[in-house]
Amino acid sequence: MATTYPHGTHKSADDPHVLLDDEYGQYEPIPPYPPRTERELEFYTPGDGEMYLNMGPQHPSTHGVLRVVLKLNGERVVDIDPVLGYLHRGVEKLCENADYHQTISQLDPLEYISSLFCEWGPVIAYEKLLDVQVPRRAEYIRVLSGELNRIASHALFMGWFALDLGGLAPILYSFIERDEIVEMLAALTGQRMLFNYFRIGGVNGDLNHDFLSRLGDWMSRAGKQIETNLALLNENEIFVRRARGLGTIDREAALRLCMTGPNIRASGVPFDVRRAHPYSIYPEIDFEIPTRSEGDSLARYLLRMDEVKQSLRIIDQCLEQMPDGPIMAKLPRLLRPRPGRAWAAIEGPRGMYGAYVISDGTDQPFRLKIHDPSFIHLQAVGALLPGHLLADTMAIMASLDPVMGGVDK
Amino acid sequence: MTNELTRSTSAGARTTALTVPGSTAVSEPVVVRNELWAPADPLAYDGGQPTEITHLAQLEHDMSLRRDDARWSGVLEVIPTKADYVIDLLRANSLWPLLSGLACCAIEMMSFATSKNDVDRWGAFPFRASPRQADVLIVAGTLTTKMSGPLLRLWEQMPEPKWCVAMGDCTCSGGRYKRSYSTVEGIDRIMPVDVYVPGCPPRPEGLIYAMMKLQQLVKDRRGHWPERAIGPTVPQDV
Numbered sequence: 001m002a003t004t005y006p007h008g009t010h011k012s013a014d015d016p017h018v019l020l021d022d023e024y025g026q027y028e029p030i031p032p033y034p035p036r037t038e039r040e041l042e043f044y045t046p047g048d049g050e051m052y053l054n055m056g057p058q059h060p061s062t063h064g065v066l067r068v069v070l071k072l073n074g075e076r077v078v079d080i081d082p083v084l085g086y087l088h089r090g091v092e093k094l095c096e097n098a099d100y101h102q103t104i105s106q107l108d109p110l111e112y113i114s115s116l117f118c119e120w121g122p123v124i125a126y127e128k129l130l131d132v133q134v135p136r137r138a139e140y141i142r143v144l145s146g147e148l149n150r151i152a153s154h155a156l157f158m159g160w161f162a163l164d165l166g167g168l169a170p171i172l173y174s175f176i177e178r179d180e181i182v183e184m185l186a187a188l189t190g191q192r193m194l195f196n197y198f199r200i201g202g203v204n205g206d207l208n209h210d211f212l213s214r215l216g217d218w219m220s221r222a223g224k225q226i227e228t229n230l231a232l233l234n235e236n237e238i239f240v241r242r243a244r245g246l247g248t249i250d251r252e253a254a255l256r257l258c259m260t261g262p263n264i265r266a267s268g269v270p271f272d273v274r275r276a277h278p279y280s281i282y283p284e285i286d287f288e289i290p291t292r293s294e295g296d297s298l299a300r301y302l303l304r305m306d307e308v309k310q311s312l313r314i315i316d317q318c319l320e321q322m323p324d325g326p327i328m329a330k331l332p333r334l335l336r337p338r339p340g341r342a343w344a345a346i347e348g349p350r351g352m353y354g355a356y357v358i359s360d361g362t363d364q365p366f367r368l369k370i371h372d373p374s375f376i377h378l379q380a381v382g383a384l385l386p387g388h389l390l391a392d393t394m395a396i397m398a399s400l401d402p403v404m405g406g407v408d409k
Numbered sequence: 410m411t412n413e414l415t416r417s418t419s420a421g422a423r424t425t426a427l428t429v430p431g432s433t434a435v436s437e438p439v440v441v442r443n444e445l446w447a448p449a450d451p452l453a454y455d456g457g458q459p460t461e462i463t464h465l466a467q468l469e470h471d472m473s474l475r476r477d478d479a480r481w482s483g484v485l486e487v488i489p490t491k492a493d494y495v496i497d498l499l500r501a502n503s504l505w506p507l508l509s510g511l512a513c514c515a516i517e518m519m520s521f522a523t524s525k526n527d528v529d530r531w532g533a534f535p536f537r538a539s540p541r542q543a544d545v546l547i548v549a550g551t552l553t554t555k556m557s558g559p560l561l562r563l564w565e566q567m568p569e570p571k572w573c574v575a576m577g578d579c580t581c582s583g584g585r586y587k588r589s590y591s592t593v594e595g596i597d598r599i600m601p602v603d604v605y606v607p608g609c610p611p612r613p614e615g616l617i618y619a620m621m622k623l624q625q626l627v628k629d630r631r632g633h634w635p636e637r638a639i640g641p642t643v644p645q646d647v
């Protein structure tokens with residue numbers, strides 16, 4: 001039964017004449033709790049001329065529900081205290097109570113922009129436990145759909161990054177590309193976002209005419225279209241001068257923070273799981289690993305756009321070399337892997353996405369640990385933000401491209 | 410109550426403006442004189458004389474008053490209405506959503522707002538970043554127990570009249586995270602919901618359809634808003 005207030009008797013936190021005597025409507029003081037650790041004590045002790053500013057969990061550009069308490073001196077950020085867990089859905093625990101097939105659908109919404117990669121890592125780990133040989137056609141379809149998903153993810157990154165720097169137009173263009181890609185993936189997998197497509201030992205459905213015709217259509221003009229979209233930002237002097245030198249992270253610091261993916265490649269470390277620890281059919285495919293040495297926001301942006309071009313190359317090769325054959329390995333319906341542990345890592349659009357599975361011989365995983373790159377990269381925010389202006393905080397955060405679904409799990 | 414209404418109207422009480430019993434709204438019509446155009450037929454509308462009928466409801470109940478002696482080029486001499494009727498029409502065609510996404514559905518909500526599914530065509534556009542300027546709260550994504558407090562505060566900060574759309578299975582019923590220890594099984598446990606959009610996530614077209622349904626709802630209730638609870642509608646123990 002809902003509590004209702006008769007007309008005129010309700011209390012409003014906005015009305016200065018209303019004295020709030022109940023707990024409801026009172027703003028949480030900062031800190032919201034007595035400091036529990038030395039770090040909290042240090043952060044919540046303001047220095048001379050310092051103030052706190054709360055940002056989130058509802059903020060138009062925190063890319064989800066992230067709350068950051070900023071300690072400011074004037075307009076300079078002195079220190080930050082991120083508060084996580086606003087999107088903690090307990091995925092890992094739910095996976096312990098689902099059988100191996102069911103976990104795939106639970107894992108989809110972790111990095112909801114690149115769902116196929118969230119399935120890919122755990123599926124490879126399960127296949128290692130089960131000693132399954134995946135048919136080659138299934139591997140090609142995985143790589144093909146995965147690279148499409150990578151392009152969609154980077155397209156969204158481009159739009160958001162520009163949006164956080166104050167440019168409104170690019171997101172309109174990037175969503176055109178993204179919508180075309182997810183529509184063709186929907187023709188393949190049946191869903192626009194949470195595909196639930198990879199299976200243990202293969203994929204769910206074969207390539208169909210609808211998907212291939214959409215893909216052919218798009219590929220015939222993708223290169224030109226992407227160049228047009230990139231010209232919006234790359235040739236925009238305001239954007240380039242704003243993003244250059246913003247949030248610079250050098251090679252040693254990036255390694256120390258365990259960054260992976262485009263973020264570390266923009267700092268000069270040519271680490272890519274597709275080459276360093278090859279999986280699937282990537283050893284047979286010819287593509288480059290773009291690397292940059294500046295380590296700033298502009299480099300991270302440009303590097304992702306270079307990756308899009310490499311992804312187009314990979315898709316071309318997949319379509320040329322696509323073999324015939326089955327798309328699923330022969331497996332029993334109920335899977336009981338041998339007791340043991342398996343680790344598998346793949347290169348997602350945000351970096352190394354890993355899955356660590358412990359099997360106890362039953363049809364449900366005993367433990368499934370997800371290593372998510374967004375969580376790792378969010379650590380870097382604490383190292384990057386101090387010294388920057390308040391207006392740059394969102395731009396730096398956006399250049400790292402975290403997804404809160406993966407951070408909070 | 411309905412008997413009273415029908416009896417009074419069937420008796421032919423022509424000048425009595427119909428009011429909803431118990432309504433505190435002003436029942437006097439706002440009469441907008443026509444000084445802009447003349448009807449094509451000079452004899453239409455009683456030859457241009459001011460009409461006695463100032464309320465559309467009278468036309469509804471008295472068959473003898475129903476006559477159509479002019480083309481639509483003429484329309485009516487007066488627009489008999491209440492201010493709420495007009496304002497609600499404007500509200501329905503300019504629903505400003507709050508720019509607030511929680512999880513996966515937020516991406517589809519962006520797709521619903523950008524180029525391909527341009528929702529601006531149906532008047533549900535400028536996404537406002539501040540709840541003080543928003544009409545509709547589209548709850549897009551899984552609501553966790555930790556996020557429910559901030560979300561409720563957003564809802565409370567929105568000025569009346571306001572509407573809530575539950576987008577996605579998670580917000581309708583809990584969806585695929587129904588069995589989780591940290592999620593709220595449907596946002597209607599903590600706030601009123603006007604339109605539910607199932608799907609995980611729903612297509613942008615689904616959300617467009619929901620906004621059209623919401624517009625229909627606003628128009629249907631035009632001028633007859635039920636007394637809605639102002640203030641927290643949270644169960645005590647949540």
